[in-house]
Each structure stands twice: as structure tokens, then as C-alpha cells.
Amino acid sequence: MSGHDDFRRMRPGWSLLWAVAVLATAVWGTGLANPKEGTKTVWNWQGRYVRIVPQDASDAPPNDHPVKLTPKQIGVMLDELRVEVPRRKRFFSRDKTAQQDVLVFSDKELEILSDALSRALAKAGPREDVIFFTSGNYDLALGGTLKERAVNTGRVFFRNHRLNIIFGEVHGAFPQPRGAGALEAYPARPLIQGSRKKSAPHEWRLLPDPAVELHRDGARTRTDWVLIDPDTAMARYEQRQQLKEKAEPKKVVEETSRLATEQEALRRKVEELEQEVHEGKTAAQPAQGTRAAPAVPAAAAGAAAAGTGGAARQAPTRSEGELARQLRVLKGLHEQGLLSDEMYEKEVGKVLEKGL
Numbered sequence: 001m002s003g004h005d006d007f008r009r010m011r012p013g014w015s016l017l018w019a020v021a022v023l024a025t026a027v028w029g030t031g032l033a034n035p036k037e038g039t040k041t042v043w044n045w046q047g048r049y050v051r052i053v054p055q056d057a058s059d060a061p062p063n064d065h066p067v068k069l070t071p072k073q074i075g076v077m078l079d080e081l082r083v084e085v086p087r088r089k090r091f092f093s094r095d096k097t098a099q100q101d102v103l104v105f106s107d108k109e110l111e112i113l114s115d116a117l118s119r120a121l122a123k124a125g126p127r128e129d130v131i132f133f134t135s136g137n138y139d140l141a142l143g144g145t146l147k148e149r150a151v152n153t154g155r156v157f158f159r160n161h162r163l164n165i166i167f168g169e170v171h172g173a174f175p176q177p178r179g180a181g182a183l184e185a186y187p188a189r190p191l192i193q194g195s196r197k198k199s200a201p202h203e204w205r206l207l208p209d210p211a212v213e214l215h216r217d218g219a220r221t222r223t224d225w226v227l228i229d230p231d232t233a234m235a236r237y238e239q240r241q242q243l244k245e246k247a248e249p250k251k252v253v254e255e256t257s258r259l260a261t262e263q264e265a266l267r268r269k270v271e272e273l274e275q276e277v278h279e280g281k282t283a284a285q286p287a288q289g290t291r292a293a294p295a296v297p298a299a300a301a302g303a304a305a306a307g308t309g310g311a312a313r314q315a316p317t318r319s320e321g322e323l324a325r326q327l328r329v330l331k332g333l334h335e336q337g338l339l340s341d342e343m344y345e346k347e348v349g350k351v352l353e354k355g356l
Contacts, residue, residue, distance in 0.1 A: 040123070042130075043116035050116035050132045052124045056155065057196045062126035063157040069121055069230065075114035076237045077163055077228045078105055080212050083170050084205045101207065104170060105152065106136030121158055130156040131193050135174055149174040155194040162227040164215070166194030170204045170224075199224045211236055266338045273329060273347065276322075326351050 043050040055063070081104040105113065112134060120130040132154055137147045150171040157164050169192050192200045205223040208214050211232040215225035327348065334344040 038128075042120040042123070043112065048133050048135060050113070050120055050130065052120050052128050053131055055127050055129050055157075055196075056193075060196055061159065063124070063129070063159050064161075065124040065126050065128060065158060066122050067158045069118055069158070069163070071114040071118045073230055073234065074117050074163075075110050077211070077230055077233045078110055078113060079103075080209055080228060080233050080236070081105065081165075081226065082207045082209070084207055085171055086203045102138070102171075104206075105134075106138065109134045109136045109152065117156060121156070124157075132156065133191055138171060151175065151191070153191050153193055155196075161231075162213075162229060164225070164227055166196065166215075166222075166225045167202075167206065168192035168194045168200050168224075170202070170206070194224060262338065266333070269329075269333055269338065270347070273326060273351075276326060323351065 038054050040052040041049055042052065082101055083104050084101055113132060117130060117132070124130055133151070134153075135149060135151050138150055151169050151174050152171065153168040155164075155166045155168070172192075175191070194200070199222055202224060206212075206214065206226050211229050213227045213229070215222045215227055217225075330339065330344060330347050330351065333339040334341075339347065
């Protein structure tokens with residue numbers, strides 16, 4: 001038997017081994033590609049997820065679950081989170097100070113997590129946490145022209161009237177899919193989830209805020225673990241909304257005043273135009289108390305004009321120069337945007353009708 005025949009014989013076995021190896025790699029890469037027993041998936045899309053899992057420590061105190069937090073409350077709390085990232089992650093940027101302190105979540109992540117975490121925390125039990133894996137596009141350099149795709153992972157639970165989030169990764173490198181043509185973006189490395197037991201190695205640092213407190217583990221402060229007070233976060237949100245509403249009326253008043261001034265100018269222009277048209281029509285009529293000149297038959301008028309070489313013509317009711325001037329005024333108003341197309345055509349029609 002030739003070597004080629006031996007290979008043909010062995011190929012089915014190799015194909016099976018290859019398939020098993022690929023599947024095992026994919027499962028290992030996700031860390032939770034096949035969720036453990038007791039895990040409940042609340043949201044899943046292309047490998048990203050929000051899941052309910054057992055607590056990561058047997059001696060951890062029970063959580064205050066289930067808890068009802070609206071998507072708006074969770075979105076406001078997550079929007080308070082900021083992180084200080086190492087400068088080397090933003091080495092393309094000229095404005096390195098502005099790139100130091102950045103928001104943790106993108107707008108799309110906030111939209112997803114607000115709803116998914118609200119549903120998950122309402123379903124979780126006292127001995128269950130919620131974990132998440134999301135990704136977003138973040139400004140890299142040149143004022144946001146260049147962006148990078150990055151990963152956020154963490155563990156969430158509610159206890160002592162505080163929302164606890166222990167981050168595993170913040171703006172971490174996005175895991176690329178394994179294998180060509182993969183339908184799901186299986187990570188090329190294990191994802192790091194937050195843990196009560198110890199911090200994952202990290203160079204970033206979550207920043208405290210009036211609504212955000214860093215967890216203290218004895219004498220040590222955990223820069224990967226935050227506690228967010230929902231009441232303080234909502235109060236700060238309402239305060240920002242009030243300031244925004246105070247600023248909005250000022251803009252509305254200024255815009256309304258500008259429009260009123262333009263409308264008043266337009267009204268005066270139209271009144272002046274109508275007055276000029278009225279005065280031109282009145283001048284063409286005979287004065288009160290006088291007899292109108294007798295009508296001249298068309299044939300006689302033509303003969304008189306012919307006898308004088310066309311020099312004596314019947315006087316027009318309005319001056320052609322006045323008609324042209326008023327049309328120019330209308331055209332100027334239209335070009336300045338003070339007359340709409342419809343109003344312009346209407347006024348031109350009036351002038352032409354009265355001038356004929």
C-alpha cells in the first residue's frame with residue numbers, strides 16, 4: 001500500500017481530532033462558552049453576554065437580591081463611572097491629559113447593560129451575582145477620529161443599598177475570533193472576570209466620585225471595585241438636568257427674539273410695499289369732484305397716435321419705472337430669505353395685477 005493510500009485511510013480520523021481540538025479551544029477561549037451549572041443567560045450577542053452566576057466566594061455575605069432597579073437608574077449609575085487609563089494606551093494622541101480620564105462605558109454599552117442588568121438583578125437570588133462581557137469603540141487619537149475596539153468585563157451585585165461592580169477588564173484588548181469564518185467571536189484568550197477574593201492585574205484605575213466609592217479591603221483600597229449609591233447618582237442626574245433646563249430657555253428666548261425681529265422687519269416691508277401699490281393706484285384715479293375724461297374709442301386713439309407720429313400715447317395707469325422698482329424690492333426680500341417662495345409669488349402676482 002502506498003503512502004498516499006495510508007494518508008487517505010487516516011484522513012477521517014484526523015478530521016475528527018481536528019474538530020474536537022477546535023471545539024475545545026473555542027470553549028476554553030470563552031471561559032464561559034458553555035456556562036456552568038446554575039448559570040442563567042439574560043442577554044447574549046456574538047459571544048458578549050450578561051449572565052446570572054453563583055457567588056464567587058462561599059464565605060461571601062448574601063446579596064440583597066432580587067432587587068428592582070429600573071434601566072434608567074442603572075444607566076445613570078453606570079454613566080457616573082470614569083477610569084484613568086495608562087498613557088501608553090493613547091500614545092497617538094497629542095492631548096494626553098484629556099485621554100487620561102475617560103468614561104468606562106460607551107453609549108451602546110450603557111443602552112445594553114441598563115436593560116440587561118435591570119432584568120438580571122430582578123431575577124438573581126441572594127447567593128447569585130451577575131457577570132457581563134461587553135465591548136465598545138473608544139477614542140484613540142485625533143479628537144476621536146481614530147477609535148479602538150475594547151472590552152469591559154465585571155461582576156455586579158447589590159448589597160447594603162449600594163450597587164457593587166468588580167471589574168475584571170476595563171478597555172481591555174478585544175479578543176479576536178479563532179479560526180477563519182467563525183460565526184461567533186470566540187475570544188483568543190480567557191476573559192478575566194472580577195473577583196471578591198483578589199484584584200486582577202491591571203494598570204487602569206477607577207476614579208471615585210460623590211456617587212462612587214472605592215471598596216476598602218482592610219487597609220487596602222481596591223481600584224477595581226466600586227460601590228455606587230443610587231440615590232446620590234439620581235440626585236446628581238436631576239441636578240444636571242435642572243442646569244440644562246435653565247440653559248435651554250435662555251437659548252429659546254434668544255432664538256425667539258431673533259425670529260420676532262425678522263418677522264417685524266418683514267411685516268414692515270410688506271406694509272410699505274402695499275402702501276406704495278395703493279398710492280400708485282390712487283394717483284391713477286381722477287380726483288374727487290371732477291369728471292372723468294371721456295373714453296376715447298380705440299380706433300380714434302389709434303388714428304390720433306398715427307397723426308402725430310405716435311408721439312401722443314394714452315398715459316398708463318402706473319409708471320413702468322415704479323412697477324419695476326416694486327418688483328426689485330420683492331426680489332430683494334425673497335433673496336434675503338424674508339419672503340418665502342409662496343409669499344414671493346403671491347406678492348408679485350398682486351403687483352402685476354394692479355399694474356396692468
